[in-house]
Amino acid sequence: MKKIEAIIKPFKLEEVKDALADIGIEGMTVTEVKGFGRQKGHTEIYRGSEYTVDFLPKIKLEIVVADSVVENAVAIIVKTAKTGKIGDGKVFVLPVEEAVRIRTDEKGDKAV
Amino acid sequence: MKKIEAIIKPFKLEEVKDALADIGIEGMTVTEVKGFGRQKGHTEIYRGSEYTVDFLPKIKLEIVVADSVVENAVAIIVKTAKTGKIGDGKVFVLPVEEAVRIRTDEKGDKAV
Amino acid sequence: MKKIEAIIKPFKLEEVKDALADIGIEGMTVTEVKGFGRQKGHTEIYRGSEYTVDFLPKIKLEIVVADSVVENAVAIIVKTAKTGKIGDGKVFVLPVEEAVRIRTDEKGDKAV
């Protein structure tokens, strides 16, 4: 099993979720995060002082999938989340050693 | 060392934390996340339009532990977080290569 | 590639970010989390009943870097985030198998 971590632009969430559902992935966990990267934040002004909002709102998707699905899933995410503009985000793949479904005690690929 | 990631129902947090403390695990990091899975969200209505809340509030626990503790910890989490109803969540185990305690520079098992 | 996960005190974020930028790390993802550890929360009182705030606000940094950079990055984080007081946090290092930049489809070290 692998864990796919994708950092994407928030307004792409709906689309990515639907695209993943289309290939049968129906479990994921979503976190609101802030990203810092090449996409520089905007300068804002509050009561006359400028400041840079360095950290931009992003969405992190965490999806644990069987090894066989990883490649396809990553490809789908990359395709769907792409706008071509800076700040589109990253996809990382990490190894997972075990997975358990709490409700049923099922383990491994069956659990995800 | 391993990292245990557990996605659980929010109201189970207190209980799981206490159960882990009982087996000597006293460090963990908690994140508010939203989960998408078999447990379908409820349909809600706002000013006459229906919509589905797909993403349900969940809590993610991250606990880095020594290899020897993993099995027991996972078992405890599964046991305590179980309600038997859909949406109970998952537990994942990931490998960790290094851990450092910032305050003391301690490394490895001593750091967690 | 490795993923560095650092749990730090919130007010250290600015400094750590700047220190990492100095060694050329310019991508990271930040999450607001709550930490539970040796640093016991304070006791607070609401309308006469005491309660303990067990979970303290922390910041989690996630930084995926090339293997060669890991050691230095961890050292910098530990140095910058240290206050010497309890609750300074942890740094964990996890293996990453793949990374993709969504915008360009670049993979591996080039993507981070």
Add this chain to the structure above:
Amino acid sequence: MKRFWKYLLTAALLATPLVATWAQDAATPAAPAAEAVAAAAATVADAAAAAPAYKDLEAFAGSPGYAIFTTNNLWMMLSTALVFIMHLGFATVETGLTRSKNTVNILFKNTLIPCIGLLTYAIIGFNLMYPGGDYAGKWFGFSGFGVSVSDDIANLTDTYNAGYTYWTDFLFQGMFAATAATIVSGAVAERVKLGTFMVFSTIFVAISYPITGMWKWGGGWLNALETPFYDFAGSTLVHSVGGWGALAGVMLLGPRIGKYSADGKVRPVLGHSMPLATIGVFLLWLGWFGFNGGSVLSANPGLTSLVLVTTCLAAAAGGVTSALTSFVLLKKPDLSMALNGILAGLVGITAGADQMSAMSSVIIGGIAGIIVVISVLFFDKIKIDDPVGAISVHLVCGIWGTLAVGLFGNLAGMAQVVSQLKGIVSIGLFTFIFAFALFFILKMVMGLRVSAEEEIEGLDVSEHGAHAYPDFQAAAEK
């Protein structure tokens, strides 16, 4: 817990006939006392018929009394507006002191209650509470359904009353009425079924509140005691009444899940927005300018200005003493206690706001501020779980304020204390039994409490399918 309310209930049942006899005794010999100002409303509805009227409204506008009548009526209309805004105060206090997952539910209740309250008061309440002189000294009266001005000229001039028209009278009293139900709302929050509560409120405000209100303000038996029971603006008639309803509800509902740990220790359930709670208390204080000021029932300069002074000083004293008490007892200056203390001072002064010196009002309010903190801790201990402290503020300090009329100010004296007790006990018994029985019946018929799952999920989702703060939803739904 169970034992506690069994005890109370038994006591209540035993006491009823006792009080009834006692009150009857008092009522028989005494002629309806002509209390200059506060009870003026009592005999009003029929006064109009008897008194000489103006030829037409033009004639009235040309009469020498027109200017002062207009001024009086204006004050009463503005007082009505101020009492109205108390409903927003209640809504925000209750919302602020409860969790965000129940916010839509509380706002919905507190929005609908004044709406329903006004409508039922128009249909039945006003005529139950002010049935007219035929029922003077009685326990009950009713002068027919609906509001309308049968005789324009009389009802719209000072023939009706020196201080206001029929319409102003109705609206001012109507705004008061809904208050009682709103008080209950706070105490039963976060677990009561919406439908059940709406039915309860409707009946409570339509029937129970006006009946006990009639006993005093409608010229009923409490007003006809030899030493008449005195309740200037409603420490008992409004606030305690709400408080008794709240107590009945909480006893039948039980505490919120999570309020007590398995080993019986009190665990706080934190309110979700202190700014909302603070906004609410300031709005309530503002509203009390009209609640008490308007209860003079005219713009009488000396009396109204005195009432505003005693009201504000009592509020200020309550705020300060509750802050100090909470600091001494709890080691921290507790904002929510200071806020409750201000309300406690306001409720405390309400019964005698026109009878007190500045100094007495400070003492009454100051004591209320101490009482409320101790009371909140006490009710928590005996497992009466009242999220916003409504019982402590409105019931306990309502009783204190009513008693204080016998202890301080112009009316102080043993006879007054006895009359005050008669009023407190009789109205308390009636209201508590009414509310308890009503909640009990509804519990059987409709159910009183949402399921544990719904409670954990929050009533916003389970009862309304909605979120109060969708943008911040993740955080909100713990």
Add this chain to the structure above:
Amino acid sequence: MKRFWKYLLTAALLATPLVATWAQDAATPAAPAAEAVAAAAATVADAAAAAPAYKDLEAFAGSPGYAIFTTNNLWMMLSTALVFIMHLGFATVETGLTRSKNTVNILFKNTLIPCIGLLTYAIIGFNLMYPGGDYAGKWFGFSGFGVSVSDDIANLTDTYNAGYTYWTDFLFQGMFAATAATIVSGAVAERVKLGTFMVFSTIFVAISYPITGMWKWGGGWLNALETPFYDFAGSTLVHSVGGWGALAGVMLLGPRIGKYSADGKVRPVLGHSMPLATIGVFLLWLGWFGFNGGSVLSANPGLTSLVLVTTCLAAAAGGVTSALTSFVLLKKPDLSMALNGILAGLVGITAGADQMSAMSSVIIGGIAGIIVVISVLFFDKIKIDDPVGAISVHLVCGIWGTLAVGLFGNLAGMAQVVSQLKGIVSIGLFTFIFAFALFFILKMVMGLRVSAEEEIEGLDVSEHGAHAYPDFQAAAEK
């Protein structure tokens, strides 16, 4: 969508001359009717010149009419304060019912609109709307720029008007004026360009609102119909006017991104704070005490108190029926609909608040509460995306309320219905065409809508470089 407004526009263009003739017909024979109270303001500005004045203000202060004049003026000043606070009500309702990423933008607009509105009303609006008796029965009049009291003694005494001074008159009317623009603000929220909207509001409130206002309140042609058009406090003159502006804006803007899915299904865009929305509705209700109560134009006790009763009962009925309607149609008790229902009841009663019985006001408000729910669903369906329901509340219920004057109460009758229709249609056409044309021109010149990127990011960041809730920013910026 495109077809829809093309149709409307064509209809409007065709109808204009028709209505003009029709109105002219009516205006010719009829002498300006002397409506005792509501139209008193019409012929005021010049009345002062003609009438006998007091020697000096001291003389006036010593005159027998001074006390009642002072009381009347006091009521009008407080009504002004109450109407003022409606602007905060609008600000919070609109903020609460939209997303947190557009909060600063909405607050900015709703803070600046009353500022700009007051200033333009001082410079031009007041003298457009109340040009004086020379323009009685006309379509248009203007009595010069600026406000100032040329003749102190006359303008500050009851020589000017029995109910208020010149200054009170100006300020009361000025507070009304900005309301119309504020109504538009809610409907076009979350996508309109700030600059464009500010220009629109300024012109709309400076020119369009006073011109149609003059037709009735300024003694113009609608007031001179044989059976004069009746609009007590502005169901049409204020609320529908705002609603027509809103409709024009929304039609040209199109719906917010995400409001309709690719397959055309309605998707809700959730407001971000129900407490703010609720605070707003209560403040609006409070403000309506002055909006309607002050429209009596004196403190006349019978009339003002009746108006407050009809106003509050209609609001209450609207709240209850909209809650019930939403419960029946949508299966859940919807707070935002109940809130809209209260406003619907208030808008509905506004045209005839002084002409209705208590019962009629309940019916009018109750029907408004049903209408508003159906209207919100309807406009959503035809893709008129109005985030806060402004068109349903102010336009649809404004029309309903204006019609209701012909169906209920003292003025009911076929002739009145016809006059009401004349008013509704003529003012609707003028305002809609004016607003549509103005928005259209601004769209060409300045652009009307922010870019899709800016809309997604939120107008707070893109237009103001600011966040409404920086501490909760992550959550807020979805």
Add this chain to the structure above:
Amino acid sequence: MKRFWKYLLTAALLATPLVATWAQDAATPAAPAAEAVAAAAATVADAAAAAPAYKDLEAFAGSPGYAIFTTNNLWMMLSTALVFIMHLGFATVETGLTRSKNTVNILFKNTLIPCIGLLTYAIIGFNLMYPGGDYAGKWFGFSGFGVSVSDDIANLTDTYNAGYTYWTDFLFQGMFAATAATIVSGAVAERVKLGTFMVFSTIFVAISYPITGMWKWGGGWLNALETPFYDFAGSTLVHSVGGWGALAGVMLLGPRIGKYSADGKVRPVLGHSMPLATIGVFLLWLGWFGFNGGSVLSANPGLTSLVLVTTCLAAAAGGVTSALTSFVLLKKPDLSMALNGILAGLVGITAGADQMSAMSSVIIGGIAGIIVVISVLFFDKIKIDDPVGAISVHLVCGIWGTLAVGLFGNLAGMAQVVSQLKGIVSIGLFTFIFAFALFFILKMVMGLRVSAEEEIEGLDVSEHGAHAYPDFQAAAEK
């Protein structure tokens, strides 16, 4: 930074005797000027004793003056209520413009200050500020502790004053008093120790504010200048006084951690809720209807309505010019600046609200709106860290408004400018020195500032052990 306040302090010390002599000069020849309205309060307390009183209150109620007195008193009571609600306005503005981790702390302070202020004003302040005619033209006077009506009939009729009873007088003035301390609260927010600040406020409001208030409103030396110093409703007596206290506090406290980067650049510390800030400003504007309107000290129709017009036009102008100025200087339309601009306009018009034409009020308010933006930027630059802009709004615009009385309107003239300067400087020196000394002593005795750790954690947790928004806590505690 250090140098800056050393300079100011030295200047202050040097200037004191100078001003004293100068003032004395002026005071000697001039008999206490009989300013018709505004200073009426001055000689009131003792007037009662001398003047012929009514036999009893009944007699007064039957007298021809009763109606107008009742109306006047009613206006003053409502003005009191409106000034009261300003405290909620201050609470929400300050809360909104600071971080959520200090919210409970700010709410606690702003809830307790009016409570304490009213109590101290009852005990000592009122009699320090209005010591009676014996002290006319003096620097100081005191007429004994406590408030009570020794002589009912005189103090509750127009024998006391044509505009209000003794009780109304006390309460209206008491509501003003607490304002000064509340202004300080905003400027020292997010770092001052709670206990220290509470002690400061109590003494400041009990002693400093009434003493300088007496100089003018209590009939003291500034009122006795040949050309009397003029401050209608308190641009200087209330707002600058608060502003000087704020300046002293900020100078001794230093800026908040994080406000300036290591290299001295200004870094914004974002307020956490723009809706709260906006609610606050609207409530303050509403309150100003009473603050200025009530300062007429009667319901005089011409004067009160003029005052409301100048007040609202100045507010509107301030809002517009500050929005424009911030747009020009900062390239973005800044909501918080527009809000400050409205307050600036209000503070600016306060000194001369009854002396200005509509046009002059627009100019005065408009200039205040420009000044406030520049002032905020200036104080940020010189490292006077004032989270809510209190010093710019209340001190700087208070000075501007006081000066404007000499430049515009009925009193304009060189002699008036000089008198205005005397008032500004003398009151400024006294207040600044008093506040600085008091803060300094408290700093030695109790400590002034929380520890860096507590500041970073937030005062809510460190001072109160509480959270303002527990449900959203994670986000809130950055």
